[in-house]
Amino acid sequence: MITERAPAKINLALHVRQRRPDGYHDIETLFAFAADGDVVTVEGAARDRFAIVGPFAAGLDAEADNLVTRAARAFVEAFGIVAAHAITLDKRLPIASGIGGGSADAAATLRALARLHAVPLDDARLYRIAAALGADVPACLDGRTTLGTGKGDALVAIDGLAGTPLLLVNPGVAVSTAAVFRTWDGVDRGGIGEGDLLARARAGRNDLEPPALALAPVIGAVRAVLDAAPGVLLSRMSGSGATCFALFDEAGACAAAAAEARARGWWTLQTFLT
Numbered sequence: 200m201i202t203e204r205a206p207a208k209i210n211l212a213l214h215v216r217q218r219r220p221d222g223y224h225d226i227e228t229l230f231a232f233a234a235d236g237d238v239v240t241v242e243g244a245a246r247d248r249f250a251i252v253g254p255f256a257a258g259l260d261a262e263a264d265n266l267v268t269r270a271a272r273a274f275v276e277a278f279g280i281v282a283a284h285a286i287t288l289d290k291r292l293p294i295a296s297g298i299g300g301g302s303a304d305a306a307a308t309l310r311a312l313a314r315l316h317a318v319p320l321d322d323a324r325l326y327r328i329a330a331a332l333g334a335d336v337p338a339c340l341d342g343r344t345t346l347g348t349g350k351g352d353a354l355v356a357i358d359g360l361a362g363t364p365l366l367l368v369n370p371g372v373a374v375s376t377a378a379v380f381r382t383w384d385g386v387d388r389g390g391i392g393e394g395d396l397l398a399r400a401r402a403g404r405n406d407l408e409p410p411a412l413a414l415a416p417v418i419g420a421v422r423a424v425l426d427a428a429p430g431v432l433l434s435r436m437s438g439s440g441a442t443c444f445a446l447f448d449e450a451g452a453c454a455a456a457a458a459e460a461r462a463r464g465w466w467t468l469q470t471f472l473t
C-alpha cells in the first residue's frame with residue numbers, strides 16, 4: 200500500500216494580471232505548502248474502488264467526477280496500465296476553500312500511482328496530466344515553494360520559509376473559484392516584486408480577496424482576528440478563499456490565535472510551512 204500526503208496549498212501572494220481569451224486568468228502567485236493536509240492511499244485491487252473517509256468526507260461524493268478518480272483514470276490511460284486500484288481519500292481539509300484540497304488530492308494520487316508503477320516523478324507526462332486536471336495541480340504535484348505564472352501552472356522553485364508556524368482558518372463558507380474570478384474588477388495592479396520570500400509576500404496582495412469578500416463577508420471577520428493576533432508576520436486570504444492564513448514568529452502565538460478562531464466556531468489547522 201502506498202500512502203501519499205496531500206498538503207494544503209497556500210498562496211502567500213496572488214496577483215491577477217488579466218483575463219485570457221480561454222476564460223482563465225494570468226496570475227502571479229507565491230505557492231507554499233503546509234506540513235498537513237489530506238492523505239491518499241493506493242493499492243492494487245481486483246477491481247477499481249474509491250472511498251472517502253475523514254472529517255470532511257460528507258461534503259464529497261465518491262463519484263466519477265472526484266479529482267482523485269479523474270487523476271487515476273488519466274494516469275492509467277496515459278501509462279497504459281491494466282491493473283485496478285483501491286484508493287482511499289482521508290478528507291481533512293474543507294471543500295472549496297482556497298487551499299487546493301482537490302488539487303492536492305489529485306497530485307497525491309498521481310504521485311502514489313507513479314510510485315506503485317515505478318514511474319519517475321519527473322516524467323513529463325505527470326505534469327501534463329496535472330495541468331489538464333486544474334490550474335493548481337502542477338504546483339501541488341511539485342509540492343515545493345514556487346513562483347507560479349500563466350494560469351499558475353508555469354513554476355519556478357524559490358527559497359521557502361520551512362518551519363514557520365502557520366495557522367489556517369476557515370469560517371465554514373464554501374466559495375466557488377470560478378465565481379470569485381468572475382467578480383474580480385479587471386484591474387491589473389502589477390506583478391510580484393523581488394526580494395526574499397517574506398518581503399515579497401508582505402509587499403504583495405491577494406487580488407481575489409475583495410471579490411471573495413463581496414461573496415462571503417465573513418472573510419473580513421476572519422482577517423480581523425488574524426491581523427490582531429500577537430506575533431503575526433503576515434495574514435491574508437489564500438487562493439479564492441474563504442480560508443485565510445497567518446504566519447507567526449513562534450508556535451505559541453500560533454496556538455493562541457488558533458484558540459481565538461476556534462472560540463468563534465471556525466475550523467482551524469495549526470501547522471507549519473514546509
Ligand SMILES: C[C@](O)(CO)[C@H](O)COP(=O)(O)OP(=O)(O)OC[C@H]1O[C@@H](n2ccc(N)nc2=O)[C@H](O)[C@@H]1O
Pocket residue numbers: 210213222223224225226228297299302332333334335336349350351376377380438439
Ligand atoms: C485561485 C487558485 O487557487 C490560486 O492558486 C488557483 O488558480 C485555482 O486553481 P484550481 O482550483 O486548480 O482551478 P481550476 O479548477 O483549473 O479552475 C476553476 C475555475 O477558476 C477560474 N480560474 C482558475 C485559475 C486561473 N488562473 N484563472 C481562472 O480564471 C476559471 O474560471 C476556472 O474554470
Ligand SMILES: Nc1ncnc2c1ncn2[C@@H]1O[C@H](COP(=O)(O)OP(=O)(O)OP(=O)(O)O)[C@@H](O)[C@H]1O
Pocket residue numbers: 259264265266267288293294295296297298299300301302304305335374376438439440
Ligand atoms: N477530492 C476533492 N476534494 C475537494 N474537492 C473536490 C474533490 N474532487 C472534486 N472536488 C470538487 O472541486 C471543487 C473545488 O474544491 P477544492 O477544495 O479543490 O477547492 P479550493 O480549495 O478552492 O481549491 P483551489 O485553492 O485550488 O481553488 C469542490 O467544489 C468539489 O466539488
